[in-house]
Amino acid sequence: MSILLGSIADDYTGASDLANTLTKNGLSTVQTVGIPDPSLPLPDVDAVVVSLKIRSVVADEAVVAASRAEQWLRDRGAAHVLYKICSTFDSTDAGNIGPVTEALRDAAGGGVVLVTPAFPETGRTVYLGHLFVNGQPLDESPLKDHPLNPMRDANLMRVLARQSRGPIGLIDLATVATGPAAVRARIEALRAEGATAAIADAIFERDLEILGEALLDAPVSTGASGLGLGLARALVGSGRVPSRVDTTADAVRPVGGHAAVVAGSCSSATLRQLAIAEQAMPVLRLDPERLLTAAPDEISAALSWAGERMETGPIIIAASTTPDAVSDLQSRYGREISGRAIEAATATIAAELVARGVRRLIVAGGETSGATVDRLGIPAFLIGPEIAPGVPVLRTIGNSQGEMLMALKSGNFGGDDFFATALAMMR
Ligand SMILES: Nc1ncnc2c1ncn2[C@@H]1O[C@H](COP(=O)(O)OP(=O)(O)O)[C@@H](O)[C@H]1O
Numbered sequence: 001m002s003i004l005l006g007s008i009a010d011d012y013t014g015a016s017d018l019a020n021t022l023t024k025n026g027l028s029t030v031q032t033v034g035i036p037d038p039s040l041p042l043p044d045v046d047a048v049v050v051s052l053k054i055r056s057v058v059a060d061e062a063v064v065a066a067s068r069a070e071q072w073l074r075d076r077g078a079a080h081v082l083y084k085i086c087s088t089f090d091s092t093d094a095g096n097i098g099p100v101t102e103a104l105r106d107a108a109g110g111g112v113v114l115v116t117p118a119f120p121e122t123g124r125t126v127y128l129g130h131l132f133v134n135g136q137p138l139d140e141s142p143l144k145d146h147p148l149n150p151m152r153d154a155n156l157m158r159v160l161a162r163q164s165r166g167p168i169g170l171i172d173l174a175t176v177a178t179g180p181a182a183v184r185a186r187i188e189a190l191r192a193e194g195a196t197a198a199i200a201d202a203i204f205e206r207d208l209e210i211l212g213e214a215l216l217d218a219p220v221s222t223g224a225s226g227l228g229l230g231l232a233r234a235l236v237g238s239g240r241v242p243s244r245v246d247t248t249a250d251a252v253r254p255v256g257g258h259a260a261v262v263a264g265s266c267s268s269a270t271l272r273q274l275a276i277a278e279q280a281m282p283v284l285r286l287d288p289e290r291l292l293t294a295a296p297d298e299i300s301a302a303l304s305w306a307g308e309r310m311e312t313g314p315i316i317i318a319a320s321t322t323p324d325a326v327s328d329l330q331s332r333y334g335r336e337i338s339g340r341a342i343e344a345a346t347a348t349i350a351a352e353l354v355a356r357g358v359r360r361l362i363v364a365g366g367e368t369s370g371a372t373v374d375r376l377g378i379p380a381f382l383i384g385p386e387i388a389p390g391v392p393v394l395r396t397i398g399n400s401q402g403e404m405l406m407a408l409k410s411g412n413f414g415g416d417d418f419f420a421t422a423l424a425m426m427r
Pocket residue numbers: 146147148264265266267270288319320321325326329330338339340341342343364365366367368369409410411412
């Protein structure tokens with residue numbers, strides 16, 4: 001297998017988001033979970049997205065994991081490696097976007113890495129280095145209350161500088177609008193000034209197309225799905241992509257079995273989607289405190305609730321709650337401890353549901369999805385059709401339970417009726 005584009009994603013929902021964008025924009029793509037075992041049969045594709053669960057781990061660990069994935073991708077022919085981060089730049093001051101970006105830069109021989117989380121289709125735009133989420137500055141958006149990475153600064157040059165060794169530059173919108181040659185010239189000028197990375201402005205998809213073209217011969221970049229869109233369109237436009245058969249319809253072939261949703265995301269979009277779903281299907285709200293203090297009992301109560309209902313239709317089990325309730329729990333048990341314990345409990349519930357015949361599974365939340373996919377031991381996914389921007393139907397490859405259909409929903413993605421729409425596409 002020789003690939004054109006490699007990507008390392010810092011979480012699993014983000015990986016499926018990028019794989020969806022690359023597929024939609026002309027690159028056949030497979031999503032692996034970590035570096036796959038050599039015996040795993042992977043299709044011949046243009047792009048591979050290696051999913052890692054490194055968004056909230058210590059930087060050194062993230063750098064080691066990302067560097068191994070990069071080597072694996074380069075060994076398979078990837079001339080460009082995109083480090084896929086969250087479109088809302090989820091990270092802390094001790095976060096991994098800076099350290100991983102600089103490690104990939106060093107491995108590629110230095111230079112300035114272009115960084116942009118812009119993803120206009122989901123309302124993420126960058127202007128003068130500041131990130132806006134659906135028109136609100138990042139620090140005024142719901143991301144200010146994220147349970148693990150509360151984002152309290154919209155100035156990405158400042159955010160990235162706090163995580164980086166080298167100075168951070170800006171590729172402003174006027175430069176981007178001038179075209180790929182101007183972007184490359186700006187990168188050269190920043191390199192001469194000693195910058196290691198630069199935030200690039202982008203508001204419209206045409207800005208991302210220009211950035212993609214500017215990066216065609218660059219070895220590395222850091223960004224969200226919008227940059228993936230730019231790179232994919234540039235690769236297709238340059239004639240470097242062989243024409244292949246569209247496999248998304250095949251990836252969604254029915255699998256039967258029961259259907260379930262497990263939610264650990266406390267993002268505002270997920271909370272709205274749960275409230276809407278509650279009007280039409282059974283929803284069990286877990287007691288988050290009991291998941292910390294009496295997990296086995298709370299889990300087995302959830303499983304017997306599910307057992308009575310899932311024969312007759314899809315069910316939802318959610319730990320999700322409001323920002324106030326999250327901070328109350330965190331103040332009593334600690335942020336890290338409560339997050340990880342709830343992830344472990346939701347992953348156990350998902351795995352037990354699969355053991356009881358669920359074959360169509362939707363997971364809401366990035367960390368929650370990572371914990372669940374790891375618990376199920378799924379090595380890779382084929383990419384099916386898009387449910388909502390950033391969320392495709394996935395078909396598992398190589399897992400012991402047999403083929404399943406899944407969706408890994410980033411907390412903030414999807415319309416109000418996301419769960420009903422997704423379930424209707426997964427038969
Ligand atoms: N009721 C709750 N109280 C505190 N933390 C919670 C609760 N429910 C879920 N969590 C934790 O919040 C985090 C949500 O992160 P994640 O799954 O990545 O969702 P998102 O995609 O919305 O960011 C997880 O660590 C999860 O375990």
